[in-house]
Each structure stands twice: as C-alpha cells, then as structure tokens.
Amino acid sequence: MEDRKVYLNEHTNLLELEEHMYPLVDVETPNVFRNLFRYDEIPKIAFNDRTVPHHMPDEIWITDTTFRDGQQSRAPYTSEQIVTIYDYLHRLGGPNGKVRQSEFFLYSKKDRDAVYRCLEKGYKFPEVTSWIRASRKDFELVKEIGLKETGILVSCSDYHIFYKLKMTRRQAMEHYLSVVRECMETGIRPRCHLEDITRSDIYGFVIPFCVELMKLMEEYKTPVKVRVCDTMGYGVNYPGAVIPRSIPGIIYGLMTHAGVPSELIEFHGHNDFYKAVNNSSTAWLYGACGVNCSLFGIGERTGNTPLEAMVFEYAQLRGTLDGMDTTVITELAEYYEKEIGYHIPSRTPFVGKNFNVTRAGIHADGMLKNEEIYNIFDTDKFLNRPALVSVSNTSGAAGIAYWINTYYRLSGEREVDKNSELVQMVKASVDKEYEDGRVTVLTDEELIDKIESVCEKLHMTL
Incomplete structure (x- = not known):
C-alpha cells in the first residue's frame, strides 16, 4: 500500500490513489457470462447501480476504419477509390486533424499501392496506420513502408481465448505480450485491439493485461494504444449497468485501475443492437479520446459507428466543429452513390436522399x-x-x-x-x-x- 502513487487528478482537482492491484485470474474453465449471454435467449442488460464519473478528455477526436473494417463487408475498394476517399477524409477532418488516423490493410499489392499514394500526399492528418497479423514479418513490412503505428488483434473474451485460440488466459496474455514486445522492438507503436471486450472478464483479464501493457510502454518509452472493441455490439451506455456490458465501466476501469491515459484509449463500436453511436459518445464522455468509425457505418454485419454521425456528435458535445468541413460529407455521399455504386438508404441521417425532406x-x-x-x-x-x-x-x-x-x-x-x-x-x-x-x-x-x-x-x- 505504501508504494502506491498518490497523484492529483487535473479534472477533479482531488488527490487520487493508483489502484493497479489486479492480478490475472487464470481460470480452468471459461467464464462466458451465461447469466447475461444465453445463446438461446436475448442477451440481458443487468444493473448493480454502481456508477462512475464523467471524465471528458481535454481533446477528443475521430479515427477511421473505412479501409479496414469497412472493407471486410463489401467488395474491396480500388486503389484510386481509396486515395480519393482519403483526400475527402483529410478535408473533412480540417486543419486541426479531428479525423486523426485512418487504418489500412497491407496484404495485397493494391492495398500497399494505395498506402504509398496516400503517404505521398504528405498530410499530417489523417495519419496512415495499418492493421496486420501479429508476426515479425508483418511488423517489418509496416516499418519498411514507413508507418509508425499498427493495430494488433488481442482477443480478450474467454469465448475467443478458450474456444478460438484454445489457450488459457495466462497463455493468451503471455502470447499477446510477446507479440507487442516484438512490435515495439521494431520501433512500431502498437495499437492493441481488445476484441470482444463486452463479453470479457474485465477485472480478471482485461485490466491485468492492460497493466502489463503499460509496463511495456514504460520500458520501451513507446505509446501503447488500447482499442476497446465492442465486437458484437453488446455494449450499453446506461448508468449503473454491470460490466462487461457497461461502456462507462470499461473506460473507467482502464483509466483508473490499469492506468491507461485517455489519449491512448479508443472505442470501436458495432451496431448489432442499434447502440454504436450512443456507445461511442459515451466513450468520449467517460474518458476515451478516440472513437473509431467507418464512413456511413459500412462494416462487419450491422456495421460500425458511422463517421459522419460522430462529426455531429462532436459538434453537439463541444459546441464547435473545430475546423471540420461538414459539406464534405455530402460530397462523399455523392461519390459513393455515383462512382462506387453504393446505395445509401434514403432515410439515413445526414446523407440519405430524404433525411431533410x-x-x-x-x-x-x-x-x-x-x-x-x-x-x-x-x-x-x-x-x-x-x-x-x-x-x-x-x-x-x-x-x-x-x-x-x-x-x-x-x-x-x-x-x-x-x-x-x-x-x-x-x-x-x-x-x-x-x-x-x-x-x-x-x-x-x-x-x-x-x-x-x-x-x-x-x-x-x-
């Protein structure tokens, strides 16, 4: 207890005591929260009325997954289309870089060609980042291309650890940490995608894992981002809801108990239960600086958080667009309809043909x-x-x-x-x-x- 650090919280101006005291709970059988997620029933939203404080960061931003998650659910974009959309994202984000990053696949020549062409633009924002398999060969590819950050998949629910990876929690954590360390040794910033976090054991696996990530960050003096992936859209924003479904609870736990700073927390939502936008806004409100989105919500299954929605959420929460050019949204919608052949449903907010009719x-x-x-x-x-x-x-x-x-x-x-x-x-x-x-x-x-x-x-x- 005596060694734990006392620090001043600049948001509340109160002294707080660090609580990074959560060891890994290595279980013999998976905890798949059958009390909440019975496959033959509709998932349950339970409450314990434990609420956590709002913690809106000093600065918030949007990141883009149009070329990654957005390409997993549709025909691949051509290199020319990727470059054109990237130009639009640059204009939309404005001079303050409110669309902070865009992530790309690197596997095909077409994808790599698009990355090189986007890098040649010389834009500071959106920064070009990648998403790769967790291997040294892929890390070297990221470095060779000249990217400074890459996403790494680190599935964190027992559904994935036990049923997909066939590992124990300890084996999974040790494997993930070795992969992250290997990434950092090549000089690349890792962005850890905590897949299926809203069905994971937050205090038995996620928090202990993130504590170890923060130790690696200190060791290598390299930032480690944590992406909160609500892969199945189970997250809820209701005050007092229980974890692992509580987005406020997850963000609070990462900041307070794992010591992950707001600027390294990013939320990635899916819309299976129509909650992607609300959950993304909630992540901002409770301490995440970044929300990861896809243009028009195009993504796996029901899609991701629509990027254009979060532009207007930003303006409503901050009282300003901070330089974002919202007219680009209409240009993008027209480009998708006319050049890509994507049909936007007519009642889609902000971009549908009849949204203001x-x-x-x-x-x-x-x-x-x-x-x-x-x-x-x-x-x-x-x-x-x-x-x-x-x-x-x-x-x-x-x-x-x-x-x-x-x-x-x-x-x-x-x-x-x-x-x-x-x-x-x-x-x-x-x-x-x-x-x-x-x-x-x-x-x-x-x-x-x-x-x-x-x-x-x-x-x-x-």
Whole structure:
C-alpha cells in the first residue's frame, strides 16, 4: 500500500490513489457470462447501480476504419477509390486533424499501392496506420513502408481465448505480450485491439493485461494504444449497468485501475443492437479520446459507428466543429452513390436522399412558413442540402414553387413563384393525379419528369 502513487487528478482537482492491484485470474474453465449471454435467449442488460464519473478528455477526436473494417463487408475498394476517399477524409477532418488516423490493410499489392499514394500526399492528418497479423514479418513490412503505428488483434473474451485460440488466459496474455514486445522492438507503436471486450472478464483479464501493457510502454518509452472493441455490439451506455456490458465501466476501469491515459484509449463500436453511436459518445464522455468509425457505418454485419454521425456528435458535445468541413460529407455521399455504386438508404441521417425532406402535409405547411420548424439545423449551410418538402395534394402552388426553387437551387431572378406558368402547369398535373385516386406523395423522380415535361412545352430550362 505504501508504494502506491498518490497523484492529483487535473479534472477533479482531488488527490487520487493508483489502484493497479489486479492480478490475472487464470481460470480452468471459461467464464462466458451465461447469466447475461444465453445463446438461446436475448442477451440481458443487468444493473448493480454502481456508477462512475464523467471524465471528458481535454481533446477528443475521430479515427477511421473505412479501409479496414469497412472493407471486410463489401467488395474491396480500388486503389484510386481509396486515395480519393482519403483526400475527402483529410478535408473533412480540417486543419486541426479531428479525423486523426485512418487504418489500412497491407496484404495485397493494391492495398500497399494505395498506402504509398496516400503517404505521398504528405498530410499530417489523417495519419496512415495499418492493421496486420501479429508476426515479425508483418511488423517489418509496416516499418519498411514507413508507418509508425499498427493495430494488433488481442482477443480478450474467454469465448475467443478458450474456444478460438484454445489457450488459457495466462497463455493468451503471455502470447499477446510477446507479440507487442516484438512490435515495439521494431520501433512500431502498437495499437492493441481488445476484441470482444463486452463479453470479457474485465477485472480478471482485461485490466491485468492492460497493466502489463503499460509496463511495456514504460520500458520501451513507446505509446501503447488500447482499442476497446465492442465486437458484437453488446455494449450499453446506461448508468449503473454491470460490466462487461457497461461502456462507462470499461473506460473507467482502464483509466483508473490499469492506468491507461485517455489519449491512448479508443472505442470501436458495432451496431448489432442499434447502440454504436450512443456507445461511442459515451466513450468520449467517460474518458476515451478516440472513437473509431467507418464512413456511413459500412462494416462487419450491422456495421460500425458511422463517421459522419460522430462529426455531429462532436459538434453537439463541444459546441464547435473545430475546423471540420461538414459539406464534405455530402460530397462523399455523392461519390459513393455515383462512382462506387453504393446505395445509401434514403432515410439515413445526414446523407440519405430524404433525411431533410418533409412529407406530411401539415409539416410541409410549417416548413413553407419557417424551415426551422421541421429542419434539424441549417442543412444548406452545413451539408449543402437545403430542406425540401415533398409534393402532395395539400402542397398547393406555393409548395411546388418551394420544391422547384430548393431542388434546382434557384435564387434571385431565377426563382419561380407560385403564379408562374411553370408552377401552375405542374400543379394542374399533380391535382389531376389526386383527382384520379392517388393517395401517396410524389417521388422526386416523378416531379422531375413532370417539371422537365412542362419545361419542354414552355421551351425553358431551369
């Protein structure tokens, strides 16, 4: 007890006592938390009402896994596509590097070519990092390419240790530590991906393992990152929930009991239970500096935390975008749709075709009077996406004029008003459909066809 360090917590201004007193619990049989995770039942969320304090770091950021986890669930990107998306990420993150890193595979020539081309850009952010198998050959490849950090898979639940690796906890820990040491001896910063952490024994394996990682960091004077991987999306953000499902509890344990500093903690979430975004925000709130995301949430199974979602979470939590250029999000969405051929569901927040389209007649009426009533923020300013109202039998000429002006970006002298011949002819066509029994709103494609047809008759262009 006398040797344990007392230090001042700069967030609370209270003296605290280090509690790195958690030895490995080496069990003979796996602890797979059958009380929470019975395979023939829906997983349970249990509570013990032990809460931990918020600990928002001084600085938070986003890291990207579009080219790693994002490529595990779709056809591989071409080298050209990777380089183009990397350019977009650089612009999106802004001069302060809020999109801090992007991780790449190195196995194929195509992947390595893309890495070299991205490195040639000379961007400070996002830093190019890798994800490799845990072998000296791969570490040397990372060093040869010129990368300074790589991810290493260190599965931490007994599901993986006993059933997949066929090891004991002690054997797994010793194997992982030898691999991390080998990585550090080649001069590469390791980023340890603690796979399946939300089904692991936090205080019997994860904390003791991370204590040893911090000892290696001290020995080699090289940072060791810890990525909290909610691989199956079991994590929850509810105060008082029990570990291993509690994201606040995991982050608190890593900081307080394993001594991992906030800047070396990164959360990686999956969306199996629709909690990826909330869990990522929670990780920030309780002490993780980084959240790992994929563009549009594209990733294994239900996907990862959408990167664009965390851009707006950042702004809401910090009150500023800190230089991030959110209009790039719309450019990325258009690039994915037109150049990559990826279909974004129309109701996807921020990027879906209809995310800021008001369809209900009474709502559309409110939008025409003041768009703040039914639009989440100035989507034209932040995303180059003006709010739209759909056209139906209740829209009237004013609603049709509003749709034309916003969709075709008409302003000043080019604007059409409700009395224009174009609007009146389109309205007549719309009214006819509803007189004939139509009950649904018109799609964008249908409206465009009607408008183009009228424009042809009037010999005009928009």
